[in-house]
Amino acid sequence: MxxxxxxxxxxxxxxxxxxxxxxxxxxxxxxxxxxxxxxxxxxxxxxxxxxxxxxxxxxxxxxxxxxxxxxxxxxxxxxxxxxxxxxxxxxxxxxxxxxxxxxxxxxxxxxxxxxxxxxxxxxxxxxxxxxxxxxxxxxxxxxREVVFHAPPGITLGLTPGDVVSLFPFQRVTGRSRGLEWPIDDLVLEPNGRVGTSNRALSEVELTVDGPGLLVMVPRAALNQVMQAFLSGKTGLWPAREE
CATH class of the missing domain: 3.40.50.10240 (Thiamin pyrophosphokinase, catalytic domain)
Structure with missing residues (x-):
């Protein structure tokens, strides 16, 4: 959820x-x-x-x-x-x-x-x-792709085999369902482990514990990503404190 x-x-x-x-x-x-x-x-x-x-x-x-x-x-x-x-x-x-x-x-x-x-x-x-x-x-x-900053949670009905790349701009952890290589129990960070060239097995569900993770999916998934963001179910990060 x-x-x-x-x-x-x-x-x-x-x-x-x-x-x-x-x-x-x-x-x-x-x-x-x-x-x-x-x-x-x-x-x-x-x-x-x-x-x-x-x-x-x-x-x-x-x-x-x-x-x-x-x-x-x-x-x-x-x-x-x-x-x-x-x-x-x-x-x-x-x-x-x-x-x-x-x-x-x-x-x-x-x-x-x-x-x-x-x-x-x-x-x-x-x-x-x-x-x-x-x-x-x-x-x-x-x-070739659609790029977005991962919200707290998002579900995408991608095609099996679609490339799903995750690149952290800061240290972040999370959980996934429907990825060939799950991110559960992993720490992603820009000078450490990243998550590029992963693949969708079916519907992909991604939950992250904080801001800082970029997601890249195929360009053909634009409407899927739009619908997910406009559904009101992704959550929003608060404005960053300067």
Whole structure:
């Protein structure tokens, strides 16, 4: 049984730039596959661009509901076509545009595209923010996989043989059902044992004892993962204390 879902902190809601009771798409300026935007946009009510992520959206004919970032990657020819009340510059350079955008939206689930692939340092910074902003559920769509920060508990109806990779960003323990190599009684940590290249035997149930674990499943499982997060049964981690 997965832990009970948490509630959105009302204080954080009051400062959000974009809010929705349905999933929100977050689009970055990195590598975007031919079907990535279509797969994402059909599942959301609002679209937020992280800085240069506005460019592929507008090339597709979609003006973002908001653009958040330091605006160092958004060409003026695009910026001038976006209503000024949809532009939200955040000039500080201590965080990525993904971080700036994710922490300023309020939604049950974010679908992120354009953040995986390309430069490795950019990807690592995105994954760092994904784990650090642990109270904001977000799925990242990559060329081959869907990546997300493991909630307290999740059940996925995967296809037998599907690759399920687990990578810890900090020390974490947990339990599993339906994996070829269970994680029960294991300690996963970034400078020790990791859980990459595991495989699903049937329905996979994963329970973890604390935040910090990234999960990677096949891209074809996007709808399964979305449904799990939107079911209200995964639980939520509290906001991290700074």
């Amino acid at each position: 997965c832990p009970k879902a948490g509630k959105i902190d009302q204080s954080s809601k009051s400062t959000a730039i974009v809010r929705s009771e349905r999933p929100i798409a977050l689009v970055g300026g990195g590598r975007i596959g031919p079907d990535d935007l279509n797969m994402t946009l059909i599942n959301v009510s609002k679209v937020v661009a992280a800085d240069g992520g506005a460019i592929p959206l507008m090339d597709l004919g979609r003006t973002p509901d908001a653009v958040i970032g330091d605006f160092d990657s958004l060409d003026s020819s695009y910026r001038e076509r976006i209503p000024k009340d949809r532009l939200f510059p955040i000039r500080e350079q201590d965080s990525t545009d993904f971080d700036k955008a994710l922490r300023n939206v309020e939604t049950p689930l974010v679908l992120g595209v354009g953040f995986l692939g390309g430069r490795l340092d950019h990807q690592l910074a995105v994954l760092n923010a994904l784990v650090r902003l642990q109270d904001r559920p977000c799925l990242l769509l990559g060329e």
